[in-house]
Amino acid sequence: MDPKETSIPAMKDLTIDNITENTVLINSQGPDQRLTYVMERLVTHLHDFARETRLSTKEWMAALNFLVRVGQISSDVRHEFILLSDILGLSLLVDAIDHPKPPSSTEGSVLGPFHTHDPPTIEHGSSMSSDPQGEPCLVLCTVKDVKGNPIEGVKIDIWETDSTGHYDVQYKDLESPDGRCVIRSDKDGVFWFKAIVPVPYPIPHDGPVGQLLLLLKRHPWRPAHIHFMFEKPGWDHLITALYIRNDPYETSDAVFGVKQSLIVDFTSADAETAKKYGVKEGTKLLKHNFVLVGEKETEVLRDKNALAALKKLGRKVKLIDHLPVPDVD
Amino acid sequence: MDPKETSIPAMKDLTIDNITENTVLINSQGPDQRLTYVMERLVTHLHDFARETRLSTKEWMAALNFLVRVGQISSDVRHEFILLSDILGLSLLVDAIDHPKPPSSTEGSVLGPFHTHDPPTIEHGSSMSSDPQGEPCLVLCTVKDVKGNPIEGVKIDIWETDSTGHYDVQYKDLESPDGRCVIRSDKDGVFWFKAIVPVPYPIPHDGPVGQLLLLLKRHPWRPAHIHFMFEKPGWDHLITALYIRNDPYETSDAVFGVKQSLIVDFTSADAETAKKYGVKEGTKLLKHNFVLVGEKETEVLRDKNALAALKKLGRKVKLIDHLPVPDVD
Numbered sequence: 001m002d003p004k005e006t007s008i009p010a011m012k013d014l015t016i017d018n019i020t021e022n023t024v025l026i027n028s029q030g031p032d033q034r035l036t037y038v039m040e041r042l043v044t045h046l047h048d049f050a051r052e053t054r055l056s057t058k059e060w061m062a063a064l065n066f067l068v069r070v071g072q073i074s075s076d077v078r079h080e081f082i083l084l085s086d087i088l089g090l091s092l093l094v095d096a097i098d099h100p101k102p103p104s105s106t107e108g109s110v111l112g113p114f115h116t117h118d119p120p121t122i123e124h125g126s127s128m129s130s131d132p133q134g135e136p137c138l139v140l141c142t143v144k145d146v147k148g149n150p151i152e153g154v155k156i157d158i159w160e161t162d163s164t165g166h167y168d169v170q171y172k173d174l175e176s177p178d179g180r181c182v183i184r185s186d187k188d189g190v191f192w193f194k195a196i197v198p199v200p201y202p203i204p205h206d207g208p209v210g211q212l213l214l215l216l217k218r219h220p221w222r223p224a225h226i227h228f229m230f231e232k233p234g235w236d237h238l239i240t241a242l243y244i245r246n247d248p249y250e251t252s253d254a255v256f257g258v259k260q261s262l263i264v265d266f267t268s269a270d271a272e273t274a275k276k277y278g279v280k281e282g283t284k285l286l287k288h289n290f291v292l293v294g295e296k297e298t299e300v301l302r303d304k305n306a307l308a309a310l311k312k313l314g315r316k317v318k319l320i321d322h323l324p325v326p327d328v329d
Numbered sequence: 330m331d332p333k334e335t336s337i338p339a340m341k342d343l344t345i346d347n348i349t350e351n352t353v354l355i356n357s358q359g360p361d362q363r364l365t366y367v368m369e370r371l372v373t374h375l376h377d378f379a380r381e382t383r384l385s386t387k388e389w390m391a392a393l394n395f396l397v398r399v400g401q402i403s404s405d406v407r408h409e410f411i412l413l414s415d416i417l418g419l420s421l422l423v424d425a426i427d428h429p430k431p432p433s434s435t436e437g438s439v440l441g442p443f444h445t446h447d448p449p450t451i452e453h454g455s456s457m458s459s460d461p462q463g464e465p466c467l468v469l470c471t472v473k474d475v476k477g478n479p480i481e482g483v484k485i486d487i488w489e490t491d492s493t494g495h496y497d498v499q500y501k502d503l504e505s506p507d508g509r510c511v512i513r514s515d516k517d518g519v520f521w522f523k524a525i526v527p528v529p530y531p532i533p534h535d536g537p538v539g540q541l542l543l544l545l546k547r548h549p550w551r552p553a554h555i556h557f558m559f560e561k562p563g564w565d566h567l568i569t570a571l572y573i574r575n576d577p578y579e580t581s582d583a584v585f586g587v588k589q590s591l592i593v594d595f596t597s598a599d600a601e602t603a604k605k606y607g608v609k610e611g612t613k614l615l616k617h618n619f620v621l622v623g624e625k626e627t628e629v630l631r632d633k634n635a636l637a638a639l640k641k642l643g644r645k646v647k648l649i650d651h652l653p654v655p656d657v658d
Contacts, residue, residue: 011580012587014418016425016638019585023418026581030546038388039545041381043417045374050422052370052642054635054653057427059367060419064410071400081393088372089343089352090389093379096345098386216368217359251340252355256348258341306383309345313381324383 020047033325069208077169082113083209086255087218099236100301104146105291109241110257112227113204114167115159119180125278127194128181134163134196137284138269138277142189143230144291150189151292157182157229158193165201192277197266197284198224200249213254220254223247230290236298242288264288349376362654398537406498411442412538415584416547428565429630433475434620438570439586441556442533443496444488448509454607456523457510463492463525466613467598467606471518472559473620479518480621486511486558487522494530521606526595526613527553529578542583549583552576559619565627571617593617 011022020043027039049055070080085091091110099108122128127136143154159180161167168178185191202220205213213220224247230238241257242264243250250258266284274281299322306324310317317324340351349372356368378384403409414420420439428437451457456465472483488509490496497507514520531549534542542549553576559567570586571593572579579587595613603610628651635653639646646653 011582011585013589014421014425014585016422019418019422019425023585026547027545030544032544035544038382038384041378045378046417046419047422049370049374050419050426051638052644053367054426054631054638055367055423056652057423059652060414060423064408064414067396067410068400068403068408071397071403074397074400079393079397081396085389085393088375089348090375090379092343093345093348093376094384094386094389096348097379097383215359215361215364216356218355253340256340256343256352260342302383309380309383315381323385323388 016051020044023047033320034323037325066208066212073207077114077116078204079113080204080207080209082111083203083207084212086110086112086203087209087213089256092256095239097305098302099238100298100305102146102293102297102301105293106238106240107259107261108239109225109227109259109262110255111229111239112255112257114169115157115227115229116169116177116180119157119159119177119182122181122183122193124183124186124190124192125194126181128158129160129162129179129194129196131162131179131196135284136279137195137197137266137286138192138273138279139195139226139286139288140190140192140277141287142289143185143191144189144289146291146293150185150187151232151235152185152187152189154185154189154191154230154232154235154292155182156185156191157231158195158226160195160198160226161201163196163199165199170204194279195226198226198244200224200247203254218254219249219252221249222253222255223249223258225257228290230292232292234295235292236295238290238292240290242286345380349373352376362649363652366654395537395541402536406443406445407533408442409533409536409538411440412532412536412584413541415439415441415532415586416538416542418585421585424568426634427631428567429627429634431475431622431626431630434622435567435569436588436590437568438554438556438588438591439584440558440568441584441586443498444486444556444558445498445506445509448486448488448506448511451510451512451522453512453515453519453521454523455510457487458489458491458508458523458525460491460508460525464613465608466524466526466595466615467521467602467608468524468555468615468617469519469521469606470616471618472514472520473518473618475620475622479514479516480561480564481514481516481518483514483518483520483559483561483564483621484511485514485520486560487524487555489524489527489555490530492525492528494528499533523608524555527555527573529553529576532583547583548578548581550578551582551584552578552587554586557619559621561621563624564621565624567619567621569619571615 023043024040028036074080095108101107143151162179168174183191200221200223205220224244225241227241243258243262245263245265266286269279269283269285271281316327318327352372353369357365399409424437430436472480491508497503512520529550529552534549553573554570556570572587572591574592574594595615598608598612598614600610645656647656
């Protein structure tokens with residue numbers, strides 16, 4: 001925007017009809033075009049929401065108090081705003097925008113609020129769960145590129161609940177991480193570990209997000225799954241999960257994470273596999289091949305999708321640092 | 330919506346293009362039509378915002394962490410989400426929607442985050458401020474209806490900062506409320522009290538809202554004002570403020586609260602007034618007549634405005650408990 005146009009308007013007597021343009025104008029004084037654009041869209045949608053619902057003072061106050069509670073129940077190990085974003089479908093949407101997937105690559109899923117930054121690094125074949133009540137399983141995986149070449153040295157974060165459907169951080173007396181690990185792929189792209197068969201579980205519903213679900217007559221359940229996160233420089237960061245087929249919540253995941261391509265079947269280890277991997281014959285077995293996409297390829301696809309989508313929305317934009325801003329030239 | 334239409338869709342493989350309709354559908358299972366409508370508009374705007382900005386995972390995470398901080402700095406005496414709503418123009422907008430004002434009535438202004446529920450009730454003529462550094466002033470007011478009839482027994486909450494621009498609750502060692510009071514209008518609609526001449530002050534900018542203002546190159550200042558809130562059964566709740574003319578921030582209030590009709594002048598008490606009200610001659614004097622609107626009259630006007638505005642927006646609605654919901658019959 002031309003600097004001459006950004007002089008602050010005389011902001012008096014603001015009304016239902018002119019408050020938006022004035023707020024946008026006063027928010028447009030900074031040099032960061034991306035921030036200006038994001039704030040312009042944010043304020044416009046926020047105000048349109050209030051105008052279209054004729055939001056009452058009572059509802060406004062209830063919403064602001066709700067948001068305070070969402071912030072206040074959050075901690076180092078519980079991010080209630082991520083949970084709120086999850087149940088509103090925003091998390092899935094943002095992941096789909098930021099991590100477009102070409103055909104044959106592994107699709108993304110929601111991060112959820114329970115990823116932590118201090119899991120133990122384990123060797124191939126170790127167990128990531130110490131829950132004696134869990135049904136043991138063997139997980140044999142590879143990580144490759146779209147052409148089938150193995151990718152070595154990928155850092156893989158894996159996390160799942162215990163057999164009661166709780167993550168380690170949900171226990172107040174937790175002494176050390178459990179049900180989570182970091183593992184690295186070998187030169188053949190292989191990584192394997194022992195875990196427990198995942199179970200469906202409700203997302204934490206003892207807080208404000210649970211109250212909202214209750215008001216909306218929605219259940220808080222997620223189908224059984226194991227989370228995976230893949231990181232290696234040069235490769236697009238992949239956050240995903242594997243879901244177990246025929247879970248009762250397969251088609252009604254409270255956080256919208258399930259994708260057909262991420263639904264997997266357990267088989268059981270035959271004698272040879274059992275011997276090779278040091279498990280009992282008949283142990284539940286999960287085999288999966290993950291496919292990563294190059295960072296550059298993802299960037300090109302993301303840019304292309306952004307420009308196409310915004311053109312379709314009738315917005316004239318250009319990309320700065322791969323993010324859209326209005327193209328006013 | 331017909332119950333048959335609200336069966337949960339098979340929510341798998343949700344994409345940028347279908348996540349919104351599916352989220353809306355799963356949020357539409359409850360019996361509360363107003364909640365369903367508000368959530369439908371909320372989810373639609375939230376998702377459109379992400380699609381129009383192609384919101385990145387990094388920006389999404391930064392926003393969620395910002396919201397956690399807004400919640401966590403909030404307390405019984407600091408509501409950072411109200412402050413956030415204030416600087417985004419939402420507070421002014423909601424007040425304008427909920428409290429429409431017919432001509433000749435007193436306009437509303439923003440509540441702000443510093444109203445408290447425990448101010449001392451004072452007698453007419455008492456002082457609401459004990460700040461010896463403040464410039465004393467005498468405030469003589471009436472509260473009447475639009476026809477000029479006095480309204481007796483209105484509960485009036487009044488609050489202002491001290492001479493340094495801080496509200497009492499901003500002091501950690503506060504022993505008792507200061508700079509705030511409750512007073513009641515007499516049979517002539519009169520209420521009067523002693524205060525100090527208000528000063529401009531910055532809204533609290535040591536928290537996340539202050540950081541946002543900094544990013545946006547916005548100043549945090551509000552022009553000098555005194556807050557007033559009027560309550561009496563049968564009368565529309567009035568939240569307003571009086572602003573002192575020629576304040577340097579008169580046209581750039583950080584929270585968009587100033588209205589021309591709320592800008593007032595100080596005069597000074599002449600000998601007669603000084604004697605009558607027990608102040609020194611020459612004491613700064615503020616006289617103002619407030620005009621309340623009947624609750625019923627406001628309700629009728631609010632309903633009329635809502636229906637007209639939504640018709641203009643092309644939305645077919647009906648009112649339930651005076652709030653719009655889609656009219657699908």
